[in-house]
Structure formats: C-alpha cells, structure tokens
Amino acid sequence: MNLALADIRHKLGRFVLTCLGLGLLMAVALSMVGIYQGVVTEALALSRSLRADxxxxxxxxxxxxxxxxxxxxxxxxxxxxxxxxxxxxxxxxxxxxxxxxxxxxxxxxxxxxxxxxxxxxxxxxxxxxxxxxxxxxxxxxxxxxxxxxxxxxxxxxxxxxxxxxxxxxxxxxxxxxxxxxxxxxxxxxxxxxxxxxxxxxxxxxxxxxxxxxxxxxxxxADPALVAETALRWKHLAALTDQEQSDLLTLSVVNRARVQLGMFTVVLLFVSAVIIALIIYTMTMDKLREIATLKLIGAPDRTIIGLVLQQALLLGGVAYVAAVAIVFSARDVFPRTVALGPAEVAVMAVVVAVICLLGSLVSIRAALRIEPQQALGG
Incomplete structure (x- = not known):
C-alpha cells in the first residue's frame, strides 16, 4: 500500500485545488523563462531572416x-x-x-x-x-x-x-x-x-x-577579411553577422534580459517558499497518522518516503498543469514565449530540486514527532 497515494485519495479535492494554484504560480515562472528566451529570439529574428554575412x-x-x-x-x-x-x-x-x-x-x-x-x-x-x-x-x-x-x-x-x-x-x-x-x-x-x-x-x-x-x-570568403576591406573607406564601418548578433544580444536587449532574468529568479524563490509551506502544512495535518505509524513500528524511511512522494507528486502534477497553461495561452502574449524541449526539461529539474529542498523541513519535523502523540486527545 502506498501511503502517499492513499492520503491523496482521502483528500483528493484539496490536493487538486492545491496543484491548480501551484500550477498557476509555476506557469508564471515558466512563461517568464519563455519570454526571457523570446527576447533573444526576437532580437535575432530579422538578422537571421535576412541571412546577411x-x-x-x-x-x-x-x-x-x-x-x-x-x-x-x-x-x-x-x-x-x-x-x-x-x-x-x-x-x-x-x-x-x-x-x-x-x-x-x-x-x-x-x-x-x-x-x-x-x-x-x-x-x-x-x-x-x-x-x-x-x-x-x-x-x-x-x-x-x-x-x-x-x-x-x-x-x-x-x-x-x-x-x-x-x-x-x-x-x-x-x-x-x-x-x-x-x-x-x-x-x-x-x-x-x-x-x-x-x-x-x-x-x-x-x-x-x-x-x-x-x-x-x-x-x-572570409567575413572578417571582407569587413576589413570595407573599413578602408573612412566613411564606412562594417560588422560581420556574428558581431551584429553579439551586439544585439549584449547591448540592444541586454537590459531587458537582465531584468527578466532577475524577475524569474525571484519567482522561482517565491515558488520554493510556497512549496515548502504547502508541504509542511500537509505534513503537519498528518501529525497523528505519522505518530501512529511510528507507534506500530514503521521505520524512518517510510515516513521520509511519505513526505518525499507527496512533495514530488504535488510538484509534478502542478508542473504538468503549468506547461499545459503556458502552451495553450502563449500565442496570446504580446511578446514571443520561446519554450522548447530543453527549457521545459530544465525547468522540470528545477521544480524537482525545489520540491526536494522544500520537503527537508517537513521531513525533519515528521521525524521529531513522538509516537505517544497518537494516543493524545
């Protein structure tokens, strides 16, 4: 019997609503990652389309x-x-x-x-x-x-x-x-x-x-050599395609990239704190159940597995909901939301790490529960 799944089935409505709320928060963070990538994509869209050397x-x-x-x-x-x-x-x-x-x-x-x-x-x-x-x-x-x-x-x-x-x-x-x-x-x-x-x-x-x-x-032809030849005319300057791309990403849109990157980090930090609070609340709601498990001789790994499985299930379901929300609504965004398999996979790893770290406090609290609390009023 899987204790985590049994507990989720017992409180299915609450779990679904929690996943939906957390999914909306993750959708905002995921969309910020896509917009961050989209700023670069938009900046290079014209130069790439023109195929200029x-x-x-x-x-x-x-x-x-x-x-x-x-x-x-x-x-x-x-x-x-x-x-x-x-x-x-x-x-x-x-x-x-x-x-x-x-x-x-x-x-x-x-x-x-x-x-x-x-x-x-x-x-x-x-x-x-x-x-x-x-x-x-x-x-x-x-x-x-x-x-x-x-x-x-x-x-x-x-x-x-x-x-x-x-x-x-x-x-x-x-x-x-x-x-x-x-x-x-x-x-x-x-x-x-x-x-x-x-x-x-x-x-x-x-x-x-x-x-x-x-x-x-x-x-x-060597672009650098041709550019050097063009520079012999004193009234002209020349840039290779690589120099133009570097200029666009490091100068023209750099401030927007930094701002979006900082905002994304803040969102991920807020998501980590909220996930940790949700997992801690879910763990404390099962205080008597965990105490009963200890009273009947359940090992610590069973308690740890219960908390970790619920944390990962919560994060996994919420992240799937976030991906579905972003991909269904990204065409409505005024800026390009550039999300590929690599961005989705990296964000999934980040969410898993956040869930694991967020469950550490809950695991520590669960292991400190005394078996005698199962007999309390």
Missing part, C-alpha cells in the same frame, strides 16, 4: 539596430564590387505608427530592393513584393490579413503577403516595402521644409539615403 553602416556607429546610421544609397554598388561579395542590398529601418483596420498599430518598416538581399526569406501566405509600388509584406503579429490596407504617412499600402515570427527587438511586427517607398517615408521632407532646405543648399530634395548595406558572401 556582412553589415556595412555609417562610420563611427554600430547601426542600424544599436545606433542611427545613414549612408548614401550608391554605397551598395561599392560593396557589391568587393572581393568575396556575392550580392549586396540596401535597406532602411524605421519605427512608425500606422492606421490599420483594427486601429493604430506600431510597426518597424523595412525598406529593401526586391531581388536583392534585404527581404524576408520565407513568405507564409500570399507573395513577396513585385515591381508595383505601395505594396507591403506584413508579419502576422500585426493583425493585417492579405488584402488589407494600411495608412502609413501620406500613403495607403496594400498587404500582398505575410510572414510569421519576424519582429523587431522591441517586439514590434515587421513590415517590408519597396526601398523607394521607405525612403520617401523616412527621408523626404514636407514640401515647405524641402523648399527651405533647397534654398539653404542643404540638399533637402534628395532621398537617396539608406541605413545599412547588407552583403552575402561567397562560401569560401
């Missing part, structure tokens, strides 16, 4: 994500002629608010030249950009379906394709459009301001400006 930006900056960067559009031709470069494309990036059918949405606009590097690698539904202007490809998180119209600036754009999982480092959905359309949005001045700029000879009428040039290299 080299980023050429303005000299003295670490753009285009960490800092503002502006370079002439004709730099693309210069980069394309570098030894080892297979293809090069110009891109612009701009965060904006747009009027969608469901209301105002915040997006990051990516401008690129169709047929060159810079566009989404995979189209989920619809098609990519063609030769027609005022078309966009929007990520599904924007809530824009195929055929929808988006008012951005002074123009209306039509959704011809959608992607999945492409968001900016801040969580804003990405929208891809023609480079010319993006340059007009970002760099073209209003008519009155343009006239003043032209009159002042500051070149206010030109929009041939981009934020970065991305390049794909031949398989046998």
């Amino acid at each position: 080299l980023w050429v930006v303005e000299s003295g900056t670490r753009g285009p994500f960490a800092e503002a960067s502006r370079i002439p559009g004709d730099v693309r031709e210069m980069v394309a002629r570098l030894p080892g470069v297979a293809a090069a494309g110009a891109i612009t990036l701009r965060t904006a608010e747009a009027q969608a059918p469901q209301g105002t949405i915040r997006v990051q606009v990516i401008g690129y030249e169709p047929g060159r590097p810079g566009g989404p690698s995979v189209i989920a539904t619809g098609r990519g950009l063609g030769g027609t202007r005022f078309e966009i490809v929007a990520d599904a998180r924007s809530g824009l379906p195929l055929g929808a119209t988006l008012l951005l600036g002074r123009y209306r754009y039509h959704v011809v394709g959608t992607t999945r999982g492409l968001v900016a480092s801040g969580g804003d959905p990405l929208i891809f459009m023609q480079l010319r359309d993006s340059q007009d949005l970002q760099f073209r001045l209003a008519p009155a301001a343009a006239r003043r700029a032209i009159a002042a000879s500051t070149g206010g009428g030109s929009t041939d400006t981009v934020n970065a040039i991305i390049a794909r290299l031949h398989p046998d």
